[in-house]
Amino acid sequence: MEGSKEREDKQRKSAEYEAVIRAGPHVRPLQQAHAHLIVTGCYRSKALLTKLLTLSCAAGSIAYTRRLFLSVTGPDSFLFNSLIKASSQYGFSLDTLFFYNRMLFSPSKPCSYTFTSVFKACAHLSNLRLGTLLHSHVFVSGYSSNPFVQAAIIAFYAKSSALSIARKVFDKMPQRSVVAWNTMISGYDQNGLANEAMTLFRKMNELGLRPDSATFVSVSSACSQIGSLELGCWVHDSIVSNGIRVNVILGTSLINMFSRCGDVSRARAVFDSMSEGNVIAWTAMISGYGMHGYGVEAMELFYKMKKENGLVPNSVTFVAVLSACAHAGLIREGRQIFASMREEYGMVPGLEHHVCMVDMLGKAGLLTEAYQFIKELSPEELVPAVWTAMLGACKMHKNFDFGVEAAQHLITLEPENPSHYVLLSNMYAFAGRMDRVESVRNVMIQRGLKKQVGYSSIDVNNKTYLFSMGDKSHPEINEIYRYLDGLIWRCKEAGYASIPELAMHELEEEEREYALRYHSEKLAVAFGLMKTSHGTTLRIVKNLRICEDCHSAVKFISVVTNREIVIRDKLRFHLFKEGSCSCLDYW
């Protein structure tokens, strides 16, 4: 008699379980299923409640999840772990911490599964204090040697920019899984420490460990930061020799890598070889074309993407296309695409899209229109980037009035950013207002702000050389200067007239020195010419934007030496060839 009752009970619960599953990650059906549980008397079943909780997290309704959780009497560790995992997975990090806290005050003990999820939440919040506290819980609980927990800890410290702590944990691991290596490498990459990422990857190779596709995603991303094509090709060869299948994620990372290393055709080859493509991959390719000034190709791809592949562009795609239009001067097309965001896709243009429009109009010399565009934005939309785009355009077209206004807005918004002062000073210098140049300079000194140092790197025979203005640490620096002097002289004979940079060049006392006559890109170009044979393309990466004078000089250098020179600046590529630049002097 007793047995059949139990059986009935089980059957009923099974039916309810099916009902909850059927409801899926949708709030209303879940609530109905929950109501049904109450009616049929199954509301105490922890398993059913657990399923309900994880599904309501997946449904995105943390409010309902929270209410549901608070109604549970005596949640068990299975319920806690599932809930903590689901809430961290769907980004409800603060709630994860809340549930974890409740777990600590319950009879259930956290385990390795609990910790991995809570660290994920801490990483998401980049909350170093809480994560460190959690780390101490791990020690007390005895899970500190669990490889999964360790990897989660490394990921947490890395995402909180505490790379040295992450590295310490990594170094102390008795045996490291590939995931641990990947976590550490991506941690370096995402914190801008590309060289450290590469060093660790090389170490992995030396130890004979087999990298997987995730390793190469981070490695190729680090490589894009460095911008070295030689290195990029080596990474690509390494993928092939390791027999790694290039999935969409890795493919996208490679498209980005080759674009940012200055080789769009290789990027396109990767793109064409991919069996599956999604919006992210297409956007990467579009943006690659954009940064090289291939506006038409970017637009073609944009239209092809939806026409032939039925992919729907998202807001990042629009940033890529619009900035491609801006770089290539495709104003009419850019306007049309911007309008289509609302009209065709029902999307509301965001801040980044406004910045693209101001940049596009401004670069084209339509400064009044760009200004009008800014004026129509709401106060919350007037982010620094909008004014930066305006100011850049004013500098390009030497428009004093708009430029000064833009610079003043910027200084109000970001009083600590030295580049705004430099640009304002530039504006005054163009207008011959040396008294104002002087006073901007004084404000900078008062506020303790220093001009950002520009540096350029170039690869010669598999070695990277870094140059910055005034840095005399290079052993052949005197030869380089002598060579460069001669080169500039030849350029002058060919018609080059140097454009003096009036801006802030006397900010520092030492800047009057001999060693400060040349910007870093000129030094890198000279060095590259000295060290490579005729026919070799020089590839230089610069951290800031290239200045007008260097741009003009390199055009002449490409003629007098008959060389192709590629320079990646902060925002785009310049290919100098036979006296002209691929940006058509439009940057």
Place this chain on the structure above:
DNA sequence: CTAGGGTTAG
């Protein structure tokens, strides 16, 4: 009704 974890793209 008790699985499963940590890393990766624009």
